Amino acid sequence: MSWEVAEAQLAPIATGAALLGTGGGGNPYLGLLRMRELLRRGRRVHVVAGDELADDALVVSAGGMGAPTVSWEKLPQGEEEADAVRALEQHLGRRVDAIAPLEMGGSNSLVALAVGAQLGVPVLDGDGMGRAFPELQMVTYLIYGGSPSPAAVADEKRNRTVLADVADVYALERLARAVTIECGGHTGLAMCPMTGAEARSRCVPGTLTLALRIGTAIEEARRRGADPVEAVLEVAGGRRLFRGKIVDVERRLVGGFARGRTTLEGFGPDLGHAVAVDFQNENLIVRRDGEVLAMVPDLVVLCDVDSGEPLTTEVLRYGFRADVLVLPPSSVLTTPEALRFVGPRAFGYELDYRPAWQEQAG
Amino acid sequence: MSWEVAEAQLAPIATGAALLGTGGGGNPYLGLLRMRELLRRGRRVHVVAGDELADDALVVSAGGMGAPTVSWEKLPQGEEEADAVRALEQHLGRRVDAIAPLEMGGSNSLVALAVGAQLGVPVLDGDGMGRAFPELQMVTYLIYGGSPSPAAVADEKRNRTVLADVADVYALERLARAVTIECGGHTGLAMCPMTGAEARSRCVPGTLTLALRIGTAIEEARRRGADPVEAVLEVAGGRRLFRGKIVDVERRLVGGFARGRTTLEGFGPDLGHAVAVDFQNENLIVRRDGEVLAMVPDLVVLCDVDSGEPLTTEVLRYGFRADVLVLPPSSVLTTPEALRFVGPRAFGYELDYRPAWQEQAG
Numbered sequence: 001m002s003w004e005v006a007e008a009q010l011a012p013i014a015t016g017a018a019l020l021g022t023g024g025g026g027n028p029y030l031g032l033l034r035m036r037e038l039l040r041r042g043r044r045v046h047v048v049a050g051d052e053l054a055d056d057a058l059v060v061s062a063g064g065m066g067a068p069t070v071s072w073e074k075l076p077q078g079e080e081e082a083d084a085v086r087a088l089e090q091h092l093g094r095r096v097d098a099i100a101p102l103e104m105g106g107s108n109s110l111v112a113l114a115v116g117a118q119l120g121v122p123v124l125d126g127d128g129m130g131r132a133f134p135e136l137q138m139v140t141y142l143i144y145g146g147s148p149s150p151a152a153v154a155d156e157k158r159n160r161t162v163l164a165d166v167a168d169v170y171a172l173e174r175l176a177r178a179v180t181i182e183c184g185g186h187t188g189l190a191m192c193p194m195t196g197a198e199a200r201s202r203c204v205p206g207t208l209t210l211a212l213r214i215g216t217a218i219e220e221a222r223r224r225g226a227d228p229v230e231a232v233l234e235v236a237g238g239r240r241l242f243r244g245k246i247v248d249v250e251r252r253l254v255g256g257f258a259r260g261r262t263t264l265e266g267f268g269p270d271l272g273h274a275v276a277v278d279f280q281n282e283n284l285i286v287r288r289d290g291e292v293l294a295m296v297p298d299l300v301v302l303c304d305v306d307s308g309e310p311l312t313t314e315v316l317r318y319g320f321r322a323d324v325l326v327l328p329p330s331s332v333l334t335t336p337e338a339l340r341f342v343g344p345r346a347f348g349y350e351l352d353y354r355p356a357w358q359e360q361a362g
Numbered sequence: 363m364s365w366e367v368a369e370a371q372l373a374p375i376a377t378g379a380a381l382l383g384t385g386g387g388g389n390p391y392l393g394l395l396r397m398r399e400l401l402r403r404g405r406r407v408h409v410v411a412g413d414e415l416a417d418d419a420l421v422v423s424a425g426g427m428g429a430p431t432v433s434w435e436k437l438p439q440g441e442e443e444a445d446a447v448r449a450l451e452q453h454l455g456r457r458v459d460a461i462a463p464l465e466m467g468g469s470n471s472l473v474a475l476a477v478g479a480q481l482g483v484p485v486l487d488g489d490g491m492g493r494a495f496p497e498l499q500m501v502t503y504l505i506y507g508g509s510p511s512p513a514a515v516a517d518e519k520r521n522r523t524v525l526a527d528v529a530d531v532y533a534l535e536r537l538a539r540a541v542t543i544e545c546g547g548h549t550g551l552a553m554c555p556m557t558g559a560e561a562r563s564r565c566v567p568g569t570l571t572l573a574l575r576i577g578t579a580i581e582e583a584r585r586r587g588a589d590p591v592e593a594v595l596e597v598a599g600g601r602r603l604f605r606g607k608i609v610d611v612e613r614r615l616v617g618g619f620a621r622g623r624t625t626l627e628g629f630g631p632d633l634g635h636a637v638a639v640d641f642q643n644e645n646l647i648v649r650r651d652g653e654v655l656a657m658v659p660d661l662v663v664l665c666d667v668d669s670g671e672p673l674t675t676e677v678l679r680y681g682f683r684a685d686v687l688v689l690p691p692s693s694v695l696t697t698p699e700a701l702r703f704v705g706p707r708a709f710g711y712e713l714d715y716r717p718a719w720q721e722q723a724g
Binding site for chain 1: 449514519522523524525526528529536537539540541545
């Protein structure tokens, strides 16, 4: 089912995708501004389901790369991702037929739509993470058999780097990251050229629609004076883990990532407890009084308790009152193949993945 | 005048080019082993003068990139530079007709010959530095009008990165360096695709022949029991600045470069004095008791006092007895355009270039 993106959908998509982004994927407001400007200048973009892609279409995944904190000081110029796709087109000697979002994130959801609008091609209703993740080997297009090369990285000064051949997915991540850091910490990325049939079978399907539904539910709950977090849980599943006030944020830019830990002290039902949420661009693991409550690839989300607005890791600060939610990941992320790349051990935690998003007994 | 490279010429070319390399350009023995192996397997390579290149030939400059210290622990695999040229060929959609050496250096002179042998194309008798320099914007092919993109970087794991477009020569240097560091500190580089006419007019001409003449003069002097350093000065010009014993080497790997300072205490005619030689891969400046004696782009060379063997910066250590020589740079390097990129200020010294290689009055 194909739909044309309307300006009124941008804010709910950004909000819903920021929530799915689990703290990462870039700032929703910046993505919204970029896409809104394109629509107001008359550009159009369609979102298409996987089965609407021709089997032999050339599909390329695109999104922004870098620590979300960077875009706070160094605003994207707006052509980085389209330029990366153009560099890949030049390398392949062929124009792309559609864009597949790299990840769902406050900015990266709309950035994929913007690339579609800029290049005049549709955008797949789906993405390569079903959420946001910090590293490129965590993309489902790769996990399920895609080639890590060629890929292209472009910056706002029109530096265009093509990773023509890479030894493996980790080499793709390391080289693209090194180029991104050298370009100032943020670049546009185009990767995983694939057929329409491959994109369809390797993506996490339906995530643009899901983001729109989540964002719309939050907006409607606000209008009705209802609890927006309850509205999120109705659409996305999962549960509220903890309610507290942020009392500390440790954050440092290391190796091109925003790494750190957010500490919340409980109030209301959680008075007397504290949780710590580790993040690497995205939230990874929640511990309460030292005990692990939830872990990646479950979606760990911090939302403002009043507005339900998802809090991306670059805006976290002392005093915010937040609900910590855990939402179910797509089943595409919990296969044994996928957990090798996106489970807790892939992030250095000596833990086996245990889902925490179902309501627990007792 | 075209000539086919013979095995007996490899050692003198390596020695002569190591001398021209002013401490950098890689270890001569490693370059020699690579090229000797190719010849013994039946590969052949011709050295051609600039006027033997067809005006519209496609010429690409190739050489190794990285801190010379790295190759001491991480031996090159041997296909890196040829792979970089292949990546550039793929990007350009055309096979190269000849290789232009990037720089004269103990390893990089023979590496250019090896690439010619590997790809079955001749190698220009000339190079892009007339010596060795640490950074890419210092290449005469660029200084005299060449485009900094496209360029290609390849490592021993067959990671191939194409810098398809870069903002300027400094962006080329920064991005290629970032990729090189990420690849472990050493890569093969192919850059400056140009016509035969352009290569001829932008190169420092005749430097492979010059390296061979210098190396041959050193070997002959050794056989005759004569002073090899005197033999060098007869062929290359210049003079002996200082004779001393290395009493200290400060060396650190910073940003992908070997940076440091060598201190020598004089003996013989220089007893009671000390000189310090700063280097960034290559020797840059000589100070005696604090006074500047010679500076880049003059060729500052350290040679073993007995054998005349040039000492590259990665082998320097306490106790070596060395002559410090200063040789004239090619006039291609001392134009105002060139001094902007290769004069002392380009290396952070607040000095105007003053040649020091002529015998001084008084």
